[in-house]
Amino acid sequence: MMGKLVQTALMGVIEANRAICRIPITKNIMEGAMKGGEVVIPFDPQIPVNSDGAMVYINIPFCKGRCAYCPFYSFPYAEERVKPYVEAVKKEISLYKAKLGDTKIGDVYFGGGTPSLLYEGVIEIIDHLRSNFKIAGEIGVEVHPRDVNEEICDALSNAGISKVSMGVESFDDEELKIMNRRGYDGDSAIKAIELLMDKGFYTGIDLMVGCPGQTVSSVLSDLETAVKTEVHQIYPSPLALSPDTLWASQLKKGKVEFPPAREVIKMWRAILDFLPSNGYEMSMACFKHKRAAVEKKKDYFTMGHAFIIGMGVRAFGYTPPTLTGYCNTLSFEEYVKAVNEGRFPVAMGASILNQRQLDKIYHSIGLLLGIGERDVERRLNVLMDTGLYGDLRIDKEEFKKRSGVGVDRVLGNLSFLIPFFLFPLKALGIIEEDSREIKINEDLINGITTEILS
Numbered sequence: 001m002m003g004k005l006v007q008t009a010l011m012g013v014i015e016a017n018r019a020i021c022r023i024p025i026t027k028n029i030m031e032g033a034m035k036g037g038e039v040v041i042p043f044d045p046q047i048p049v050n051s052d053g054a055m056v057y058i059n060i061p062f063c064k065g066r067c068a069y070c071p072f073y074s075f076p077y078a079e080e081r082v083k084p085y086v087e088a089v090k091k092e093i094s095l096y097k098a099k100l101g102d103t104k105i106g107d108v109y110f111g112g113g114t115p116s117l118l119y120e121g122v123i124e125i126i127d128h129l130r131s132n133f134k135i136a137g138e139i140g141v142e143v144h145p146r147d148v149n150e151e152i153c154d155a156l157s158n159a160g161i162s163k164v165s166m167g168v169e170s171f172d173d174e175e176l177k178i179m180n181r182r183g184y185d186g187d188s189a190i191k192a193i194e195l196l197m198d199k200g201f202y203t204g205i206d207l208m209v210g211c212p213g214q215t216v217s218s219v220l221s222d223l224e225t226a227v228k229t230e231v232h233q234i235y236p237s238p239l240a241l242s243p244d245t246l247w248a249s250q251l252k253k254g255k256v257e258f259p260p261a262r263e264v265i266k267m268w269r270a271i272l273d274f275l276p277s278n279g280y281e282m283s284m285a286c287f288k289h290k291r292a293a294v295e296k297k298k299d300y301f302t303m304g305h306a307f308i309i310g311m312g313v314r315a316f317g318y319t320p321p322t323l324t325g326y327c328n329t330l331s332f333e334e335y336v337k338a339v340n341e342g343r344f345p346v347a348m349g350a351s352i353l354n355q356r357q358l359d360k361i362y363h364s365i366g367l368l369l370g371i372g373e374r375d376v377e378r379r380l381n382v383l384m385d386t387g388l389y390g391d392l393r394i395d396k397e398e399f400k401k402r403s404g405v406g407v408d409r410v411l412g413n414l415s416f417l418i419p420f421f422l423f424p425l426k427a428l429g430i431i432e433e434d435s436r437e438i439k440i441n442e443d444l445i446n447g448i449t450t451e452i453l454s
């Protein structure tokens, strides 16, 4: 019953999305809304001083062409824009260095746009980042299948990049054409995956689901191809139809047809049946090869990080403990101008708490737990940094290293209550604990998702 209700709701969401995209929009609503935000709110990112392992996300907003479904902000690649942009990002890094001092950087991720288009610029940015900060985590980058060759693989690998996420989207040449994906076909996408894996990259691929021309059997055929490569991660990306895309304008003119919502639900059912029975485990938003689950703990690249420094035009950031979200300016020119003038290019931001409120909270919790305010701050920072949890699990040793105290002592004087919280969750099979870790029972979560879609 519950499953049917959720299914109907999902179909409603898919249909509503398409209906919204059919509405004639004379003025570009999204651009309009974003420009509104450009009225700069004076704002200075609140980075907690004693936190470690901040994630850095760097936006590279250049593409060779515009794919039919893609609403991401990007410019056509042009030499004269690339160089000033790379220089501007380097300046933004220096601004953060002046603010953060020796704060440790955890993972670094280059998204876009298409970072692989200007991989030399990306490497320059990494070198600059390294000369300012110690990078404790891994470096990941988004690549387009067209750009993958020996030369770029070697250059990225030598620069210390260990993870790549590649937008394959489909292995079917006809579907790729409809998507306006240029410069590769199904066969060359397979070769690109093989090369990336041969070169030792931890490799994830995106495959779109719900696009024109797709059927349950074409989705399954894509999955079969992907599974044969034994790629580390497969991310089936549900098509979100956005107003500012080629498909949205074709939809309004009746020039493109999408598979019915009912069919899309069947595609998801097929995905949920096929991948787990072919060596892939569901893990947060993607599917991970069982071998990959052993090799690497961290999941999809920007996911699971609660402290993100966003750099580059239109990049988003999020900083605990003031629960502050912020977004860089949406204008390329304003971005370059701001950093050249030594200003953070942040355009919008909001904090849920201010420092005075935070101090009060630390003080009260400290009294309750019988520990100092700075210890409360440190423990809360660690607890809020979900990057630590990786795949819905807490590594006990890592937790102790970061917070200075074991999970079983985290509540100070009130630690005797911890077993009372954990016991019912363990008894219900929701969490599992051993000497190394505490983790959410993934079978339970997978079971619930499968139940909903079946």
Ligand SMILES: C[S@@+](CC[C@H](N)C(=O)[O-])C[C@H]1O[C@@H](n2cnc3c(N)ncnc32)[C@H](O)[C@@H]1O
Binding pocket: 069, 070, 071, 072, 111, 112, 113, 114, 115, 142, 143, 144, 145, 165, 166, 167, 168, 169, 206, 207, 208, 237, 238, 239, 240, 241, 242
């Ligand atoms: C920045 S792109 C990937 C890197 C590179 N630019 C490329 O296209 O190969 C990130 C991913 O977002 C996903 N994506 C983009 N637009 C989407 C949409 N409208 N609905 C669902 N997924 C989308 C695609 O799967 C794409 O691979």
Ligand code: SF4
Binding pocket: 062, 063, 064, 065, 066, 067, 070, 071, 072, 074, 112, 113, 114, 144, 167
């Ligand atoms: S899918 Fe990738 S290549 Fe295509 S427009 Fe979006 S960011 Fe650019």
